[in-house]
Amino acid sequence: MAAIQIERLTRRHGPVAAVDGVDLAIGEGEFFALVGPSGCGKTSLLRLIAGLDPPDEGRIRIGDLDVTGAPPWDRPVNTVFQSYALFPHLSAGDNVAYGLVRAGMPRSQIARRVAEMLSLVQLSEFAGRKPHQLSGGQRQRVALARALARLPRVLLLDEPMAALDRGLRDDTRRQLHALQRRLGITFVLVTHDQEEAFAVADRMAVMRAGRIVQLGTPRAVYEAPADxxxxxxxxxxxxxxxxxxxxxxxxxxxxxxxxxxxxxxxxxxxxxxxxxxxxxxxxxxxxxxxxxxxxxxxxxxxxxxxxxxxxxxxxxxxxxxxxxxxxxxxxxxxxxxxxxxxxxxxxxxxxxxxx
Amino acid sequence: MSPLWPPGLRFLLIGLPLAWLAVFFALPFAMALAISFGAPSDGAPPFSLDAPGLAAWRLLVEDPIYADALLSSLGMAGMATAIAAVIGYPMAYAIARAPARWRGLLLVLVMLPFWTSFLVRIYAWTALLRPTGLINGALQALGLIEAPLQLMDNAFAVQLGLVYVYLPFMVLPLYASLEKLDPSLEEAAADLGARPAAIFATVTLPATLPGLAAGALLMFIPASAEFIVPEMLGGPDANLLGRAIWNEFFANRDWPAAAALAIAIVVLLAGPILLFQRLEARR
Structure with a gap:
């Protein structure tokens, strides 16, 4: 069964369709990349999957659950935001715990899960730090741990490496790939950087003007570009x-x-x-x-x-x-x-x- | 300060504000402090410092009317500040989330009342609220009430006036901190399972607390010593600090008591200001 099944999905901003009748199936456990130049609709599509914007037409299913009209808090999906969107008044540990508290998980279990997640991203010693006391790379990893803590069915990543410098980006890319393989969670990565998609994705979709113009493995897309x-x-x-x-x-x-x-x-x-x-x-x-x-x-x-x-x-x-x-x-x-x-x-x- | 500035200019830039503070704050404060240790007299000026003493301060402590004025002023100002926060927060939120091209206009609307004299605006409220005023007239014409409602000369009218006058001081700092708030923080909270009420309580409000504190102080401090609003809307029985100072000064011609009262409020209000600055510095 597909982890995400999208049918004729459309989202308009005034007369312009940011997402224009997209059909897409993303497999369970797949590392999928949405690539394209800025304004191509990749982030709009991601926001529709997350439930942050409502679609004008079409359907979205996650697993066998139709989430088309569901608010973000009712979707088995979590997101790593481009700005990371860490809560500035909470420590790294409390940021990671946030989604677990909302889910009503018992305290002792939350503490265990937070420790687990922080060690997964190698930030165990930084649990008490506030976001402004962390470096850009550390903030990005806190955002990742926070989004993974609820063990979502699908993890959405919106340009997660755009704010990192080059050396750190290569490292982070490798860690992200290893993490995805280990957890087996479906990852959907939005990026404008084709190298990033090549390095981590099982399959990628190239978007332009709200539509998917090519879909395939990075190698196939690179060797035989559609146009x-x-x-x-x-x-x-x-x-x-x-x-x-x-x-x-x-x-x-x-x-x-x-x-x-x-x-x-x-x-x-x-x-x-x-x-x-x-x-x-x-x-x-x-x-x-x-x-x-x-x-x-x-x-x-x-x-x-x-x-x-x-x-x-x-x-x-x-x-x-x-x-x-x-x-x-x-x-x-x-x-x-x-x-x-x-x-x-x-x-x-x-x-x-x-x- | 940059060494690019010539030393004379540098001195001027630091010196001017310092001189301003010295002449218009430190000096009058020192004079008021000195007067508070004097005794009232019939001459001009109506006090004498021949035998400095604590008589005025003792009066302040011993006569319950002053403590009462102080407490009811702080209570009134606190209540009005709380009401303004409840009204001002949604206003500031709506402006901060409005389309960018609307925001400027909405902010101008918030500040528009400042373009009219304070006194005139409060006087206009009396035209609305008095027994023969517009509100009572309309309600009676509609047959909703038999006799005019007592809308003026009571605590309600003072609260109303304070909230009305000082609401912009609450809205503007709140707007500034809400406008700075990254909208993706609220989206992240929703993404992590928070419903709207939880998003507000756990993300929006804590992240904008400094703006709320700034707005509350900006409003609470002038509201607690406000004179015109209680004078015009509060009726003859309102025993508030602003009026108490006025009475000592003009009616009783007891300058030392008025000075002591004025100093007491400055010292009392310095507490929350320092606390606020400490909180700001810690962030």
Whole structure:
């Protein structure tokens, strides 16, 4: 049985539909991510699931319980808010205990559960601290422990790592993933950061304008973005627009990119001849080809190279003046700025998507 | 203070407010304190400091009329403050949660009464409340009452006047702290199983307690020494502090007693102010 079953869910803000007829089923114990640029409706959808806003149309079921009209306090769902929303006048321990007190749990049991939850997020020594005496990362973990304390059927996380700095974010991501595996609770994570979704999610939904435009495992979405917008949202890809010239049965397509020439890739879905399409070239797909390379190739001029430690990102300037990134091994010979290049890639890994 | 400020300007910036306080607070306070140790006399000024003593202070302690005035003033002010809190909290909450484009207008409406003279507004209340006033007239015309209700010259009218006059002092600090309150705190409480009444009691109210305390003090302090409201609405029997001071000063021409009474209220009110500052500093 699905943990969350959503049917034709719609939420309007005036004439605009923040969530527009969404159908979605999230499995029991799944780590699910809702991703998309800001304003795409992912947080609105999360708020509908939490019961913080009422839907205009559609149904929401959690397990076999129809919660469509239920207030937030009657849903087997808890939320980690983006601002954490810790109660400023309560200690970390009392924050975690809050939901248990409301549920009428006996005192001794509350104390045990709070201790358990705080140790789960490694904050046992901080039970007595007020939120303003905690660091950002600690506050985030208190919010997590507070939301998990009631052992909800579904945990909703609204951009839980947006306020953390980068190093802490990687760590927190790993801990979150391990925690979800250990507890087996269904997690629904809202994020604008596709890397975050890739790192933790079993499946993800990419949203745009209130609708889900692609649903699948992070790998499937990354390798075969449904359209140009999804490709643009997922990572630092160069998007080369053209017209389909040839499409083979095995998925190979050639598109005419005007001044950039004819470029080959692998069709996502079916592309008709003459249709506009976009070749998605990711930095890791590209290598510096030799003259006479029979793979697809694109002439370019070397630009600035940025050293990232584990790799070097070389800017390559195309014939139309735009710069695209090429990922090189850190020890690879780096062409001097201005040197002519031939960018090569394996057409089987470079997706061509509908524009 | 930044070293960018020239020393002369720096001195001026600190010196001016200090001078203001010295001239308009410390000096009159010291004079009142001195007068309170004097004795009334028939000359001008109507007191003498030839034989300083505690006569005025003794009077204050021994004559129950003063303790009575003090207690009923504090009681009146406390009651009015409590009523204003009950009325003002929902007002402040509604304004803080109103759409942003409405908030400015609603706040102006709260402060609008200040644009009219205090005295005129209280006088207008007498036109509403007196036996031949608008309210009694309307009720009689509608046949709801036979004889006019006694709406004025009693404790009810004083309470009404105090609440009416000082409500904005309660609403504004409450609004400030409610507006700062992150709405997701209330959402988090609901998400964690709290129903609306529990959300208010466990999250909204505790988180806005400093605003409530500020509003209560801003209202309680002037209300406890209020003169015009009891004078105009309280009738001749209202024995309140403001009137007691007035009477000693003008009717009895007993300046030492008036001064002692004025000092006593300042000292008494300093207690809650210091307590409030302690609480604020601890946060």
């Amino acid at each position: 140009r917008h999804v490709a643009a949202f997922l990572g630092r890809a160069a998007l080369l627009d053209g017209v389909v010239l040839a499409a083979a049965d095995d998925g190979r397509v050639v598109i005419d990119c005007g001044p950039l020439g004819r470029l080959a890739g692998r069709a996502v879905g079916t592309l008709a001849l003459g249709q506009t399409a976009t070749l998605v070239l990711r930095p890791e797909h590209l290598r510096l080809g030799a003259e006479g390379d029979d793979h697809a190739a694109l002439p370019a001029t070397a630009g600035h190279a940025a050293f990232h430690g584990e790799s070097v990102s070389l800017g390559a300037i195309l014939a139309d003046g735009r710069e695209i990134a090429v990922s090189l091994a850190p020890r690879a010979a780096c062409p001097a700025p201005g040197a002519p290049l031939r960018l090569a890639w394996d057409p089987a890994v470079a997706p061509v998507v509908p524009a």
